[in-house]
Amino acid sequence: MSTPAAVHGEPRRRGRPPAGVAEQTRLAVLDAAVACFADQGYGSTSLRTIAERAGLTAGSVYHHFPSKQALYHAAYLYAFEVVYLSYEDSVVGRGSLLAELNAMLDRTSVIMETNQAMVAFISKSSAELSPRELGPLPQPVPWERFRDGMVHRAVERGELTEADARLFQRVFATLLWGLSSVGLRDPVARAECVEGLKRLLAGTLVAKAPPPALHP
Amino acid sequence: MSTPAAVHGEPRRRGRPPAGVAEQTRLAVLDAAVACFADQGYGSTSLRTIAERAGLTAGSVYHHFPSKQALYHAAYLYAFEVVYLSYEDSVVGRGSLLAELNAMLDRTSVIMETNQAMVAFISKSSAELSPRELGPLPQPVPWERFRDGMVHRAVERGELTEADARLFQRVFATLLWGLSSVGLRDPVARAECVEGLKRLLAGTLVAKAPPPALHP
Amino acid sequence: MSTPAAVHGEPRRRGRPPAGVAEQTRLAVLDAAVACFADQGYGSTSLRTIAERAGLTAGSVYHHFPSKQALYHAAYLYAFEVVYLSYEDSVVGRGSLLAELNAMLDRTSVIMETNQAMVAFISKSSAELSPRELGPLPQPVPWERFRDGMVHRAVERGELTEADARLFQRVFATLLWGLSSVGLRDPVARAECVEGLKRLLAGTLVAKAPPPALHP
Amino acid sequence: MSTPAAVHGEPRRRGRPPAGVAEQTRLAVLDAAVACFADQGYGSTSLRTIAERAGLTAGSVYHHFPSKQALYHAAYLYAFEVVYLSYEDSVVGRGSLLAELNAMLDRTSVIMETNQAMVAFISKSSAELSPRELGPLPQPVPWERFRDGMVHRAVERGELTEADARLFQRVFATLLWGLSSVGLRDPVARAECVEGLKRLLAGTLVAKAPPPALHP
DNA sequence: CATGAATGAGATTTCATTCAT
DNA sequence: GATGAATGAAATCTCATTCAT
Numbered sequence: 001m002s003t004p005a006a007v008h009g010e011p012r013r014r015g016r017p018p019a020g021v022a023e024q025t026r027l028a029v030l031d032a033a034v035a036c037f038a039d040q041g042y043g044s045t046s047l048r049t050i051a052e053r054a055g056l057t058a059g060s061v062y063h064h065f066p067s068k069q070a071l072y073h074a075a076y077l078y079a080f081e082v083v084y085l086s087y088e089d090s091v092v093g094r095g096s097l098l099a100e101l102n103a104m105l106d107r108t109s110v111i112m113e114t115n116q117a118m119v120a121f122i123s124k125s126s127a128e129l130s131p132r133e134l135g136p137l138p139q140p141v142p143w144e145r146f147r148d149g150m151v152h153r154a155v156e157r158g159e160l161t162e163a164d165a166r167l168f169q170r171v172f173a174t175l176l177w178g179l180s181s182v183g184l185r186d187p188v189a190r191a192e193c194v195e196g197l198k199r200l201l202a203g204t205l206v207a208k209a210p211p212p213a214l215h216p
Numbered sequence: 217m218s219t220p221a222a223v224h225g226e227p228r229r230r231g232r233p234p235a236g237v238a239e240q241t242r243l244a245v246l247d248a249a250v251a252c253f254a255d256q257g258y259g260s261t262s263l264r265t266i267a268e269r270a271g272l273t274a275g276s277v278y279h280h281f282p283s284k285q286a287l288y289h290a291a292y293l294y295a296f297e298v299v300y301l302s303y304e305d306s307v308v309g310r311g312s313l314l315a316e317l318n319a320m321l322d323r324t325s326v327i328m329e330t331n332q333a334m335v336a337f338i339s340k341s342s343a344e345l346s347p348r349e350l351g352p353l354p355q356p357v358p359w360e361r362f363r364d365g366m367v368h369r370a371v372e373r374g375e376l377t378e379a380d381a382r383l384f385q386r387v388f389a390t391l392l393w394g395l396s397s398v399g400l401r402d403p404v405a406r407a408e409c410v411e412g413l414k415r416l417l418a419g420t421l422v423a424k425a426p427p428p429a430l431h432p
Numbered sequence: 433m434s435t436p437a438a439v440h441g442e443p444r445r446r447g448r449p450p451a452g453v454a455e456q457t458r459l460a461v462l463d464a465a466v467a468c469f470a471d472q473g474y475g476s477t478s479l480r481t482i483a484e485r486a487g488l489t490a491g492s493v494y495h496h497f498p499s500k501q502a503l504y505h506a507a508y509l510y511a512f513e514v515v516y517l518s519y520e521d522s523v524v525g526r527g528s529l530l531a532e533l534n535a536m537l538d539r540t541s542v543i544m545e546t547n548q549a550m551v552a553f554i555s556k557s558s559a560e561l562s563p564r565e566l567g568p569l570p571q572p573v574p575w576e577r578f579r580d581g582m583v584h585r586a587v588e589r590g591e592l593t594e595a596d597a598r599l600f601q602r603v604f605a606t607l608l609w610g611l612s613s614v615g616l617r618d619p620v621a622r623a624e625c626v627e628g629l630k631r632l633l634a635g636t637l638v639a640k641a642p643p644p645a646l647h648p
Numbered sequence: 649m650s651t652p653a654a655v656h657g658e659p660r661r662r663g664r665p666p667a668g669v670a671e672q673t674r675l676a677v678l679d680a681a682v683a684c685f686a687d688q689g690y691g692s693t694s695l696r697t698i699a700e701r702a703g704l705t706a707g708s709v710y711h712h713f714p715s716k717q718a719l720y721h722a723a724y725l726y727a728f729e730v731v732y733l734s735y736e737d738s739v740v741g742r743g744s745l746l747a748e749l750n751a752m753l754d755r756t757s758v759i760m761e762t763n764q765a766m767v768a769f770i771s772k773s774s775a776e777l778s779p780r781e782l783g784p785l786p787q788p789v790p791w792e793r794f795r796d797g798m799v800h801r802a803v804e805r806g807e808l809t810e811a812d813a814r815l816f817q818r819v820f821a822t823l824l825w826g827l828s829s830v831g832l833r834d835p836v837a838r839a840e841c842v843e844g845l846k847r848l849l850a851g852t853l854v855a856k857a858p859p860p861a862l863h864p
Numbered sequence: 865c866a867t868g869a870a871t872g873a874g875a876t877t878t879c880a881t882t883c884a885t
Numbered sequence: 886g887a888t889g890a891a892t893g894a895a896a897t898c899t900c901a902t903t904c905a906t
Binding site: 262263264274275278283284 | 895896897898899900
């Protein structure tokens with residue numbers, strides 16, 4: 001847990017420098033920060049807590065990040081990168097939007113199990129971005145790339161009209177964000193959520209035409 | 217903002233205010249708490265900020281709530297009650313699950329406009345409930361009542377099998393929570409979200425059977 | 433406990449006015465103050481605690497005493513009066529200094545049992561009189577009258593030389609104050625203390641002439 | 649006094665002080681704590697006052713002691729150790745109980761002169777140990793060792809019967825505690841106290857057999 | 865006479881941050 | 886690169902006190 005590893009245990013693909021000791025410490029701090037921020041929120045997390053979880057003292061954190069805010073920003077980018085690389089990986093080679101969505105939902109289950117803190121952090125971050133104390137957060141590029149790629153492919157495949165693309169983007173975000181709120185803590189809830197969303201997307205959850213019966 | 221002003225404009229005086237004012241003050245504090253907690257999260261919100269927004273001094277808040285934590289709990293119950301009474305109201309008299317869902321989505325738009333802070337607070341609260349700092353939060357009864365009522369009626373109408381009821385509960389939560397994450401700040405996003413979700417529920421967003429066309 | 437009664441249940445002798453309701457409340461507050469100050473010290477006792485113990489609210493205390501400090505002063509005079517009236521009573525009619533001392537020690541046992549709080553308060557007060565926060569405390573007249581009376585009678589009887597009178601005053605104070613420190617909480621310690629002091633005064637505790645044996 | 653100054657005069661600088669200084673700071677805080685607690689009692693002493701007297705800021709005290717209560721406990725152990733080491737030293741080599749008591753009384757005078765604050769602190773502490781605010785205080789081992797040693801030697805020498813040993817312990821405590829209450833502030837009172845107690849112990853203060861004269 | 869809402873000052877404690885070692 | 890003593894600001898909370906009701 002304190003030596004960062006990619007979501008799936010595979011060696012990190014995009015070239016990170018061959019990790020000297022300093023780099024390892026940096027990653028340990030980032031992991032600790034993600035976990036703490038996810039658990040308690042920005043304001044309630046102290047640098048001392050993060051530092052201790054990473055195995056150093058508060059003062060030492062300043063050798064790696066110039067301020068608590070900067071550490072939050074770095075953790076933010078870090079978490080998005082780790083999680084969405086895994087998502088990108090999960091949809092490779094699927095032939096349809098529905099297949100991609102299903103694969104992604106399955107992967108969500110896995111990520112939530114193995115990287116709970118990162119998902120929780122990301123989920124919380126969207127609410128936390130009050131610029132009053134955090135300053136403007138950078139756009140989470142990996143998430144946008146993943147989302148846009150999926151939409152783009154669906155349009156190319158003809159599963160989505162250009163006009164609907166934007167709508168779908170929103171719905172997609174809604175589902176993912178909702179899922180990380182609802183399915184995060186409880187594995188049962190998580191499984192039911194994923195199953196339910198699959199059925200919803202497949203159109204087999206809600207009866208389209210309710211028995212148009214006699215209703216006073 | 218920084219000079220405390222009474223809820224109704226005048227500076228507070230010494231001595232006992234006339235009967236009934238105390239309750240008004242309590243509500244003012246609750247409203248301020250909801251707004252501040254929603255904006256900055258529990259840990260980053262100071263009682264001084266809340267008190268000033270409500271027009272009193274920090275110490276006075278302790279006449280109405282015994283601790284910051286207790287204030288959070290009270291605000292939590294308060295927000296759920298206000299929001300879900302509105303939701304209950306929105307689905308009265310609709311004849312089908314889809315109709316109820318559509319009405320509820322429309323009402324969401326309205327609530328998000330007029331009670332942004334309450335929705336934001338509720339949305340955040342689900343992530344915030346780390347018992348380390350907040351203690352165990354009470355069950356949000358109004359939300360559960362609303363959700364269960366909707367499911368119950370759908371089952372009675374035959375739109376949902378008993379077996380699917382649980383799945384639908386989860387999906388329903390996911391959509392609502394996702395919506396409050398994604399559509400909260402930006403009215404355009406909000407509108408697109410609502411529209412997209414309606415289409416998703418109606419089954420007209422994602423093409424069920426992608427043209428199994430010629431794909432190299 | 434909250435309706436003040438003289439140490440021995442006898443009706444108070446020196447004329448207090450026939451106690452209207454206000455006077456009763458005043459005494460209840462004084463009793464509560466003595467108990468609280470004795471228990472926690474001046475700085476750690478809050479007016480609210482005292483008021484609650486007396487059955488009213490903090491604000492009401494100000495109808496009877498103009499400030500916390502003034503309440504402390506009043507409690508100080510009150511406790512000394514109650515306790516030393518009882519002491520005066522205990523030595524009436526004894527024929528010798530030793531007899532008076534023995535009677536007084538016995539009475540101490542009784543008072544500590546029935547009026548523990550008052551004794552504790554008096555005992556603590558001698559340390560508490562830092563004028564920084566309490567202002568100058570009035571001389572505790574009842575104590576001085578009791579002490580001086582006892583010495584005066586002893587001198588008249590020829591048990592104490594004029595020259596030793598002052599020394600005896602000091603010793604007397606030392607014994608009484610020591611006793612309230614050591615024997616206050618534990619009844620066994622109290623009994624042993626009283627017994628030991630009697631023996632010390634009688635000259636039968638410490639062997640005067642240690643076996644003048646062969647000591648290199 | 650209100651501008652923090654280091655123990656040795658200079659204002660404290662940022663950054664880590666050279667080794668060994670930390671221990672000095674700790675002792676400075678303990679000394680300041682003893683002085684302040686003795687002067688004003690636990691509840692009325694603020695950490696800010698203590699810190700300023702020790703030459704640092706209130707927050708810095710928390711590097712050395714985790715809470716005000718813990719600081720009190722540490723000061724308690726510290727004061728007992730300092731004072732009773734001095735007492736132990738004073739009775740070394742005396743040949744009789746009376747000689748030891750006299751030596752101890754003389755030493756009391758000296759200690760009260762040079763370490764007034766410590767004696768006052770110890771004296772107050774016995775009244776202050778209301779566990780409501782201070783938690784359970786540790787046993788003051790140095791005091792018990794001193795007391796028990798003295799009694800033990802007296803019994804061995806045959807000056808005290810086994811049966812009287814317990815009584816003497818109590819009397820001894822009473823005298824010492826009384827002395828620190830009565831003789832603390834005023835040097836004249838102190839001298840008279842010591843002198844009087846010596847006479848009392850020697851049996852030459854109170855006339856044993858009062859002229860059994862004619863008493864109406 | 866008593867209440868209780870409110871104030872404003874101050875208490876304890878936490879914490880981001882600095883910097884000599 | 887890491888430590889840990891120290892700062893100074895701010896946070897939560899308490900409390901003596903006031904005063905309209």
